[in-house]
Amino acid sequence: MEPLRIKGDQTNGIAGNLKGSGTTTAPEKLPTIPLLDLKREVAELKPQLLQAIEGVLDEAAFIMGNQVKQLEREVAEYLGTKHAIALNSGTDALVIALLAAGIGPGDEVVTTPFTFFATAEAISRVGAEPVFADVDPLTYNLDLDDLEAVITPRTKAILPVHLFGRPLDMERLMELARRRGLVVIEDTAQAFGAEAGGRKTGTIGDMGCYSFFPSKNLGAYGDGGLLVTDDPELAEAAAMLRTHGSKRKYYNERVGFNSRLDEIQAAILRVKLPYIEDWNEGRRQAAARYHELLRNIPGLMLPSEVPDGDKQVFHQYTARVLNGRRDAVQAGLAEAGISSYVYYPLPVHQLPVYADRNLTFPLAERLSQEVLSLPIWPQISAEVQEYIAGHIRRLMG
Numbered sequence: 001m002e003p004l005r006i007k008g009d010q011t012n013g014i015a016g017n018l019k020g021s022g023t024t025t026a027p028e029k030l031p032t033i034p035l036l037d038l039k040r041e042v043a044e045l046k047p048q049l050l051q052a053i054e055g056v057l058d059e060a061a062f063i064m065g066n067q068v069k070q071l072e073r074e075v076a077e078y079l080g081t082k083h084a085i086a087l088n089s090g091t092d093a094l095v096i097a098l099l100a101a102g103i104g105p106g107d108e109v110v111t112t113p114f115t116f117f118a119t120a121e122a123i124s125r126v127g128a129e130p131v132f133a134d135v136d137p138l139t140y141n142l143d144l145d146d147l148e149a150v151i152t153p154r155t156k157a158i159l160p161v162h163l164f165g166r167p168l169d170m171e172r173l174m175e176l177a178r179r180r181g182l183v184v185i186e187d188t189a190q191a192f193g194a195e196a197g198g199r200k201t202g203t204i205g206d207m208g209c210y211s212f213f214p215s216k217n218l219g220a221y222g223d224g225g226l227l228v229t230d231d232p233e234l235a236e237a238a239a240m241l242r243t244h245g246s247k248r249k250y251y252n253e254r255v256g257f258n259s260r261l262d263e264i265q266a267a268i269l270r271v272k273l274p275y276i277e278d279w280n281e282g283r284r285q286a287a288a289r290y291h292e293l294l295r296n297i298p299g300l301m302l303p304s305e306v307p308d309g310d311k312q313v314f315h316q317y318t319a320r321v322l323n324g325r326r327d328a329v330q331a332g333l334a335e336a337g338i339s340s341y342v343y344y345p346l347p348v349h350q351l352p353v354y355a356d357r358n359l360t361f362p363l364a365e366r367l368s369q370e371v372l373s374l375p376i377w378p379q380i381s382a383e384v385q386e387y388i389a390g391h392i393r394r395l396m397g
Ligand SMILES: *Cc1c(COP(=O)(O)O)cnc(C)c1O
Pocket: 089, 090, 091, 092, 115, 116, 118, 119, 161, 187, 189, 190, 210, 211, 212, 213, 223, 224, 225
């Protein structure tokens, strides 16, 4: 395939340039295609965002005001859950959920080794023991047979991750957890709006933890997170932990955190929330297009389909490049100006922090060697995807 030559300001990414917006820099330069194009989103929403931020400035109430309250109400309604507690980050949401469930030293929590470190870090942070089970190489999520095999009398909770926006089989997980009397805390940081069995991920377990990190499907323009639950006692415990362990000001009942979402971030998230269904649909369409463009390439395994009734939200579009060729393909894409990422180059059990345990999970380790995440965002154009796919086909040939 002929490399695509595009005029324009490279810092804007190819998506904007293909619309013919940039004409200032020299022609014959290859564009840089980002993994995610946030500049475009900001440009499209700017008038609404500025108005929302101005509203907060005019109110001059910056912490725990109306914006946070309304965001919590709107998100709870969207997700179909009783309580939503806005927090400082997704990591804090995990830590606070574990503490609200009474998990601490002496307890084991089963989770996946193929995730962002924060999942296991939260378990270690509260003094409990992260216990890993291996993953399913087709879904990249926890293998539920393996999970059941590592449960011990000290296991108190399961912390599944809906990785890359793909829902885990929650019906089976909940059956297992109920049978074993275990708490379920969903790490749905990468799956805002995804559905398992017709219900939103995060609302199926005892608690769900979301991240509003800017690159997540629903992202703030700074750090942010959220915890949801239907249980009023867990909700009260989480809300207390958010503000220094107090229900009433200056009447602190336990040791907590300062983990509040600020009003400006809440106002920004309220501008973005009404778009999330469309944006997730845009990601699904982009994934379907990659699926067409990249089918039948020997040595390339595309993300597998989800069962009927489930909806994935493609936080990442992550394929597997087999036969030890991943790094070469990634380097070739970079030469063509195409960003791609390896999430995650080391599984959690092999990170320096846990390496002395000498654990081994062959499938998670194999995925770390083979996965490659391709550019995806809700408005990515067919032209950009064709360009990327053309290079992948050439590099895999
Ligand atoms: C992003 C992420 C987190 C942490 O969220 P922060 O808001 O960055 O603290 C936790 N788990 C997973 C799987 C994530 O992707």
